[in-house]
Amino acid sequence: MLTCKQASQLISQSLDHPLSWYELMQLRLHLMMCGACNRFRKQLNVLRVGLRKIRANVENDSAIQLPLDAKARIVEKVRSDQHAK
Amino acid sequence: MSNNVNDWLNDHGDYLYRFALARLKDTHQAEDAVQETMLAAIKNNSFEGDSSIRTWLTGILKHKIIDMQRKLIREQPVSDIIDLDASDESMDDFFDKTGHWLDKPQSFDMPDHALEQSQFLSVLDACMQKLPKKLKVIFMLRDVHEMENENICKELDITPTNAWVMLYRARMGLRKCLEMNWVKG
Known part of the structure; x- marks a missing residue:
């Protein structure tokens, strides 16, 4: 039987690589009986969804624009780079 | 060639900037990433007609963002x-x-x-x-x-x-x- 510590490690690892069949079976068995680890798994999912959401909020915020002076700097940089050649 | 850059920035600059800002969380770094993307895009104009310009530029930007992380890592013990x-x-x-x-x-x-x-x-x-x-x-x-x-x-x-x-x-x-x-x- 997995301990909660081991189960929580497998839950985290499952976000990074597929677990082996054996690990998966052990984890499922543990999760069937352990509310705390189920909540932990859900917490990690919420973290993940939250991070994506934070990103999406910035990506979709049309109030955020490339500042005009930044744009001018970039155009100038590209121009001077090309002249250097 | 820099006309291209002007067009790209007009059409996609805000999008690219937001994309970078969402990941780098720093306005200066985000600007740098967009600049690096433009320089790279001009240098190896590898755009192929089967993707949109935005997709192409975003692909370059993604690499530039990872490059910046890599550099950040290398600079520290x-x-x-x-x-x-x-x-x-x-x-x-x-x-x-x-x-x-x-x-x-x-x-x-x-x-x-x-x-x-x-x-x-x-x-x-x-x-x-x-x-x-x-x-x-x-x-x-x-x-x-x-x-x-x-x-x-x-x-x-x-x-x-x-x-x-x-x-x-x-x-x-x-x-x-x-x-x-x-x-x-």
Whole structure:
């Protein structure tokens, strides 16, 4: 039987690589009986969804624009780079 | 050629800037990333008609963002950003000797309500900023830049075991920070 510590490690690892069949079976068995680890798994999912959401909020915020002076700097940089050649 | 850059920036500059800002969280770095993208795009004009210009530029930008992370990593002593001692014992704060939770995880959900949700997300963001530096670097690579584990290990020159232990600790700390700081309205 997995301990909660081991189960929580497998839950985290499952976000990074597929677990082996054996690990998966052990984890499922543990999760069937352990509310705390189920909540932990859900917490990690919420973290993940939250991070994506934070990103999406910035990506979709049309109030955020490339500042005009930044744009001018970039155009100038590209121009001077090309002249250097 | 710089006419191209003008057009690209007019049509896609804001989008690229937001894309970079969402990941780098720093306006200067975001500007740099867009600039590097333009320089690279002009240099090897590898645009092919079967994708949109925006998709093409975003692809370049993604690489530039990862490049910037790589540089950031190289500029620091390894011992500053990687916790090679990361081991099982370091989790003693969370579990007792028999492997049971000391404090059982509480349930929290991402709120549906817009205001509550944005409060929740700012707590999450603040918690992420508070991660110890040694965990933050790898956590950002994996969960914010969504780099593959394999590439992360290559970049940081660490073993897969190191990587998962550090990611585990980062996530463990983060969800604990949320538990303590997220109070439902």
